[in-house]
Amino acid sequence: MSIKLREWREDDAPVVFRAFQAADMRRQSPWPILSVQDAAGWIAAWEGVGHAFAVTLDDQVVGNVAVSGIDGHDNGWVSYWTVEEARGRGVAAAATSDLAAWAFRERGLYRLELGHRTNNPASCRVATKAGFRPEGIERGKLCYDGIRYDVERHARLATD
Template sequence: MPSLATPALRPGPLAGREQPEIQANELRLRPWRPTDHEAVMTAYADPAIQRWHARSMTADDEATEWIANWRRRWEAETGAGWAVIDGGKVAGQISLRVIDLQDGRAEISYWVLPGARGRRTAARALTALTGWAFGELGLHRIEVLHSTANEPSCRVATAAGYRLEGTKRSEAKHADGWHDMHLHARIVGDR
């Protein structure tokens, strides 16, 4: 059934070009590389990342596939992931984990390795990716969802200007059961 609304973004803004690097002052967001394998394995062995992302990696080929999958998602225009680089090393990840070009909307996820925590790494990366997603990609709305029990993630979203819009009850299943999720969002033009 055809939509009566014109698409917010026409197909092609991602697949038609190379995934860019995004500068965020002293941080750099760059596409994932096969050489980032060890950092990905370290991340998904971290109990905090496992708790909030409800994932683990136990085999080397899982990290290789995780990295390769970001390239495929960019080409399919369904997602885009970046390694957050600080001081020449992977400090975390940030992604447009879900992209909907028809509605001009995306959902962001992020994590930070233990050694990079406490330095506003996630908030700075989120601010930079938001600027690119609104300015270069042309999105209209970006959302952050996190467990209501994940207070650090709430602080990151708020620090990057994402307003808390509400709570989605029993929205996500984690290893310890169902979690209510905070929904934060920004729309183009928000300050």
């Protein structure tokens, strides 16, 4: 499997739009992605916020990995998603591992964190496979439609 990370481009908006039509993707954007224009806005909104990379498999865009929230302590926040058709093939884990290597090497970060709802076991596996160790449960951290969700925090250090 040959996956690569590259910068997002404006003309990736249609694939981003399609990706966000999956039921489990609705909460992965701060605003609903209801059109290709919204998807173009999602791509543009990364400017100045963090580093987001399109993940390609055989030159087709199949996902996103990003590091944002970089603070003065060289910590960053990692997120990822893959398109439904590409799931279960190790894409997210490999891309997240590549992102971490990039962030430590090129961006000089020391600690990368991520969190997943405890009812998202696939994301937990991705984090673990990408070398992000579990650090504990943040109780009731997220609230969607009036329901609170526990979140498991994972982190990977440059020295791990």
